[in-house]
Amino acid sequence: MLLQISWRNIWRNKTRSFVVICSIIIGLWAGIFILAFAWGLYQNNIDDTVYRQLSHIQIHNPLFTKENESKYTISNSDEILQKLQSNKNVASVSSRVITLGMISSPTNASGIKIFGINPLVEKTQIVLNENVRQGAYFETGKENEILIGEKLAKKLKIKLKSKVVLTFTNIDNEIITAAFRVGGLYRSKNISLDEVNVYVQKNELVNLLGLQDSESNEIAILLKNEEQLDSMKIFSSSLVPKGKVEDWKTLSPELGMVIESFNLYTYIITGIILLALTFGIVNTMLMSVLERFRELGMLMAIGLNKSKIFVMILLETLYLTLMGCPIGLLIGWLSVNFFEKHGINISMFSEGLAAYGFSSIIYTSLDNQKYMIVAIMYFITALLSAIYPAYKALQLNPSEAIRKI
Amino acid sequence: MVKTIIDAHNISKIYDKKMVPIMALQDVHLHIEEGEFVALVGPSGSGKSTLLNMIGGLDDPTNGSVIVDGVEITKLRENKLIDFRLRNIGFVFQSFNLIPVLTAKENIGFVLQLQNVSKKEREKRVMELLHQVGLEDKENSKPGELSGGQQQRVAVARALASKPKIILADEPTANLDTKAAENLLDIMAKLNKEEKITFLFSTHDARVIKKARRVITLVDGKVDSDVQQIPD
Numbered sequence: 001m002l003l004q005i006s007w008r009n010i011w012r013n014k015t016r017s018f019v020v021i022c023s024i025i026i027g028l029w030a031g032i033f034i035l036a037f038a039w040g041l042y043q044n045n046i047d048d049t050v051y052r053q054l055s056h057i058q059i060h061n062p063l064f065t066k067e068n069e070s071k072y073t074i075s076n077s078d079e080i081l082q083k084l085q086s087n088k089n090v091a092s093v094s095s096r097v098i099t100l101g102m103i104s105s106p107t108n109a110s111g112i113k114i115f116g117i118n119p120l121v122e123k124t125q126i127v128l129n130e131n132v133r134q135g136a137y138f139e140t141g142k143e144n145e146i147l148i149g150e151k152l153a154k155k156l157k158i159k160l161k162s163k164v165v166l167t168f169t170n171i172d173n174e175i176i177t178a179a180f181r182v183g184g185l186y187r188s189k190n191i192s193l194d195e196v197n198v199y200v201q202k203n204e205l206v207n208l209l210g211l212q213d214s215e216s217n218e219i220a221i222l223l224k225n226e227e228q229l230d231s232m233k234i235f236s237s238s239l240v241p242k243g244k245v246e247d248w249k250t251l252s253p254e255l256g257m258v259i260e261s262f263n264l265y266t267y268i269i270t271g272i273i274l275l276a277l278t279f280g281i282v283n284t285m286l287m288s289v290l291e292r293f294r295e296l297g298m299l300m301a302i303g304l305n306k307s308k309i310f311v312m313i314l315l316e317t318l319y320l321t322l323m324g325c326p327i328g329l330l331i332g333w334l335s336v337n338f339f340e341k342h343g344i345n346i347s348m349f350s351e352g353l354a355a356y357g358f359s360s361i362i363y364t365s366l367d368n369q370k371y372m373i374v375a376i377m378y379f380i381t382a383l384l385s386a387i388y389p390a391y392k393a394l395q396l397n398p399s400e401a402i403r404k405i
Numbered sequence: 406m407v408k409t410i411i412d413a414h415n416i417s418k419i420y421d422k423k424m425v426p427i428m429a430l431q432d433v434h435l436h437i438e439e440g441e442f443v444a445l446v447g448p449s450g451s452g453k454s455t456l457l458n459m460i461g462g463l464d465d466p467t468n469g470s471v472i473v474d475g476v477e478i479t480k481l482r483e484n485k486l487i488d489f490r491l492r493n494i495g496f497v498f499q500s501f502n503l504i505p506v507l508t509a510k511e512n513i514g515f516v517l518q519l520q521n522v523s524k525k526e527r528e529k530r531v532m533e534l535l536h537q538v539g540l541e542d543k544e545n546s547k548p549g550e551l552s553g554g555q556q557q558r559v560a561v562a563r564a565l566a567s568k569p570k571i572i573l574a575d576e577p578t579a580n581l582d583t584k585a586a587e588n589l590l591d592i593m594a595k596l597n598k599e600e601k602i603t604f605l606f607s608t609h610d611a612r613v614i615k616k617a618r619r620v621i622t623l624v625d626g627k628v629d630s631d632v633q634q635i636p637d
Binding site for chain 2: 001004005011012299300399402
């Protein structure tokens with residue numbers, strides 16, 4: 001009976017019900033889309049960090065991470081590489097030599113981090129070759145070739161094929177100066193790193209530092225599946241018992257901070273949408289209650305108790321929500337799926353975002369569980385919003401309500 | 406022996422409007438027996454509707470007590486009072502007051518549904534009542550599709566649905582034309598006579614007053630006169 005009356009009541013003012021349903025649809029869609037956009041942004045950022053910078057796991061000599069001196073190496077890195085490569089969970093593994101130094105051009109100088117890499121391996125490891133914008137990726141075969149970021153080149157006022165001088169200390173703490181020729185300029189999605197990281201061939205840097213061929217400062221492991229992260233960390237620790245084995249989350253705490261702050265913004269925006277939805281529903285349902293004061297008074301007079309009046313008002317909101325939520329979910333799901341395939345181009349903001357390591361094309365992403373969480377949140381908010389109007393209905397004195405015009 | 410159906414003692418009602426107390430009823434005593442057909446008359450603001458509301462349990466008196474069919478309703482808790490009203494008192498209001506989204510049949514059946522009467526029994530009773538008020542052919546019409554007189558007849562049928570002992574009607578003919586008003590009064594008088602239902606109605610309408618067997622006049626919240634008469 002109450003179900004029937006409530007259902008018919010919502011169609012007494014079709015426009016008003018339509019507006020409430022639309023506000024639920026738009027609110028739910030907006031909530032889903034903002035979450036999907038934020039998750040897409042984080043995922044993109046995480047993928048960039050893992051697949052283009054850090055890899056899933058890195059192994060260092062513990063003193064290297066503390067002192068940042070290249071003399072602290074993993075001594076038998078070739079043997080460890082072989083063992084890791086033979087593991088079925090490993091997609092790619094590379095060893096690097098790293099030192100801090102200075103790069104100088106005829107007009108300027110800058111502090112840098114020099115990576116000695118195996119160019120062939122890094123093509124699959126951090127796909128550095130795909131970031132090359134000018135020149136080539138170690139294709140001349142010359143040992144003194146260097147790959148630097150476009151931003152650093154601009155700062156040093158140098159071009160492709162310009163000569164630069166690297167200065168750093170070797171393992172015996174002697175100052176080493178070596179001339180390199182710029183073979184390529186790269187641009188990654190993380191502009192701040194582009195200004196610092198330079199890449200040379202590992203053999204050349206090993207020789208200049210005075211290290212053994214089998215030594216390296218860093219072993220980076222890219223996994224086939226991130227779910228294997230914990231087990232592979234254990235496996236890696238067993239290979240290098242004295243090494244420091246860290247995953248990307250530990251290596252890049254700033255990424256966690258960025259994600260955390262974006263999460264906060266996401267919650268704030270979702271909260272604002274929910275608040276707007278709440279006000280919309282409270283306003284509409286209150287209007288609906290106030291204009292039916294006399295009718296509600298009559299219902300009380302003929303025997304409908306207050307709890308049933310309360311339930312009736314809640315049912316009306318429930319119906320509107322039940323109509324709005326599935327449509328909002330469907331539109332949200334469709335739009336998330338569309339932009340998951342085609343991406344959203346935010347290039348007009350990309351320079352600013354790139355400073356935080358974000359890409360200019362965001363692919364939305366949201367798992368099924370989050371759809372349900374958002375839908376349940378909106379559902380509960382909508383029902384809670386109806387409590388105040390329903391409570392107002394309970395304040396009625398039937399004899400006064402009946403007399404109202 | 407005739408049974409007392411309504412017994413009101415020393416009823417007073419004071420409304421506090423903008424801190425100014427307004428005495429709507431002053432020490433009203435009322436004694437109505439089962440099967441009476443009583444008109445409550447008086448000028449606007451004399452306390453007719455207030456008295457009906459007190460008797461119907463829609464409002465609490467400031468002082469005094471109301472006993473309906475042996476139950477002191479002024480002492481009942483809200484839910485018990487609603488239940489008592491549902492089973493013992495039928496209401497007919499001035500402005501029809503039907504549920505606009507329900508058909509005539511559903512409006513009448515609504516009260517029975519509140520009493521958990523089975524669907525079969527409910528339908529039977531609803532059709533009986535529609536027949537009594539002469540609206541069998543309007544069972545599926547919504548209030549908006551009915552005339553004022555027809556709506557008021559549906560309201561009477563709804564008031565009768567739970568077979569109440571009393572029907573309280575507040576200005577039932579105020580919004581009706583002469584023909585519709587007479588028709589409604591005939592139905593009410595017939596029900597009173599045949600089913601011994603007690604009718605107490607407030608009115609200004611001389612046509613209604615003529616049909617009553619007892620006329621109580623209220624002036625300034627007090628009973629001014631209480632006379633028996635032979636109805637037209």
